[in-house]
Amino acid sequence: MRIYLLIHYNLGICYLRSKKDLGKAIGYLEKAIEHISKKHNAFAYEERNAPISAHFELGKAYQLTNKLDEATSQFRKCIALLPKRNLLQEELSRHIEMCEFAKSQMANRLNVKISNLGEKINSTYSDFGPILNTDESIMAFTSNRLGSTGQEIAKNGNYYNDIYISNSDGHFWSDPQNINGKINSKFNDVAAGLSSDGQQLFLFNDQTGYSYLYQSNFFNGEWSPIEFINENMKDSSLESHSSISLDGSLLYFASSREGGYGGTDIYRCRKLPNGAWAKAENLGPKINTKHDEISPYIHPNGSILFFSSKGHQNLGGFDIFSSEIDENQELATPKNIGYPVNTTGDESYYVLNAEGRRAYFSSTKPGGLGNEDIYVAEFFDYEKIAVTILKGTITIKDQGDSEAQAEILVYDNADLSSPPGIFKPNSSTGKYVIVLKPGRDYKIEYLLNDLIVKTDHIFVLEESVYQEIEKSVIMEPIELDAE
Known part of the structure; x- marks a missing residue:
């Protein structure tokens, strides 16, 4: 027997x-x-x-x-x-x-409420990797649910991954939509990162046999065909989840390339003055271990890096960790963010909102709808993060020219030798979101077709708390007489 x-x-x-x-x-x-x-x-x-x-x-x-x-x-x-x-x-x-x-x-659990995002977002398949813009109005995620592009089944018996988009009105998430055929293919397409304004999507797919990082831009109501990011990002290894800093100068991503400390490590790329990305640098043994590190996320304040790891001091599987970043871009020893966000299963793809009191993440914890689900956590004891959110709507009056381009330039008056931060309103809604760090004096220029329409000055106190500033601007194209 x-x-x-x-x-x-x-x-x-x-x-x-x-x-x-x-x-x-x-x-x-x-x-x-x-x-x-x-x-x-x-x-x-x-x-x-x-x-x-x-x-x-x-x-x-x-x-x-x-x-x-x-x-x-x-x-x-x-x-x-x-x-x-x-x-x-x-x-x-x-x-x-x-x-x-x-x-x-x-025994020392966090004071937090964790909720499954429910059937509106999650399915009986694997739904994972939530990435959001700064005001939490746009969420992209990855799913291998029924209805994937190509309807083909991979070697693991599941449908290939596709990227989906859902929008929030501040209360409810809309039904997820398959992003489009310019991005999703019959192979694995995985959402890797989203810019603060929600108009630049980073993703990776394996249609070439390797998982390379690509980008797509949202313009005139649709996403552009994917483009390879940069030669310095290209490697014959697994390149996965990424996160870009608010000013667009730093890109964090996970890779299994040779020369790392374990299976998958976290790397950082700096944008050069010419707009190209410099050679990727490994974040070193303080962050990376002989185990796997994945899903980096840089908070909008630029001072906290979140990632998941099977190493460090954890409860089991992948746990979520945080590491503070100083002014010299040095990272502190990672801290486990705690139970019950982290469990003995796998938790990853953690995104903390600008305020610092709500987070989205993926988990394989029991009780989900599928193999992996997306959850939201509401923290009751967390202090609000000291950032200032400048947001509003840009309206172009009597816009007969569909090519009219609005931009917002943000200057740090203490460092005018550095180029300004450049932000563009959403091409469909006109909405924009900008995060301002404390202890700085800013000059804000609103431009239409490279002409300054409005200038504001905002001083953010060093000891400021979380705050939102609403600035909506109506622009009118200026017609120049031809000579």
Whole structure:
């Protein structure tokens, strides 16, 4: 009858890997460990016993269901049975550390309300990678749901990923729309980053056999065909989730390129004065570990980097971390953002809003609609981040010329030798959003067709709190007499 124990082991592994029914994974693996063999031969058809690693797998199933003491017990049993030099020993010890850390985090949980974005956004498939503009009116995300472009199924048995867009009126999200055929292809297309104004989309796809970063711009109500970002971003490796700083001068992204510290590391590119991107630089061992680091996100204030990692001190799987950035662009030691945002499962693609009290992220936690869902977290004890949001609507009066171009130039009066920040209103709605840092005196110029229409001066106090300034401007094209 022991043949059934090995079947139980294999079924338990399948349920554990899929994470669809961890209760069944535990049931099968509990049965499998009744007969363990130190001489287990996975390639012998007459093998009837489960391997020693069944204790490890059962421990992971317990860990994912927050049965942390039971998980630790299984990890210790596996350590005792395996040779001391076995490669699993280090990983087993790390899992015990994660369980202990998870218990401490659960005892000091954050004061937060976490909500699944529901059937409007999530499906029974995988929905992940929310990226938003600064005023949270636009959200792009990735899904392998039914209805993908090309309707083709990948080797993993799922539909290829497509990018979807949803808009918010401040209360509800609209039904997601497949972004368009100029961006989505019959291969994997993944939303990687969105500019603060929501008009520049970064994405990657694998239609060439590699996952390169591309960009698309929103103009006259539609997204442009994708363009490769820069040769210095090109590498025969996995290039994934990215985030661009508010002023467009820094681009953070994850890559598995050679020369890193682990499987996937986080890199940073600086924009050169000529508009090209400099060579990517690895963020170093303070951020990157021998494990995977993914989904970087730079907060609109430019002073906080969020990312997910399987390394550092975490509860299990991918956890979300934050690292403060000083004025010299040096990063501080990462901090785990805590439970219950982070769980013993995988959490990633974290986006904290400008105010600092609401965040969107992806999670594989139990209870979702699909394999991975998008959630929103409302923090009750977080202090508002000291940033000033300048926003409004640019209206072009009597616009007969559809080519009329409005721009907003933002100058730091203490550093007039540096080029201004250049912002463009949404080409469809005319809305714009700009984040101003505290302790600075700004000159704001509103231009139409390169002519200054209006100039404002805004001084943001060093000790200022979160605030929003509404500035709407009506522009009228100036007709110049031809001579």
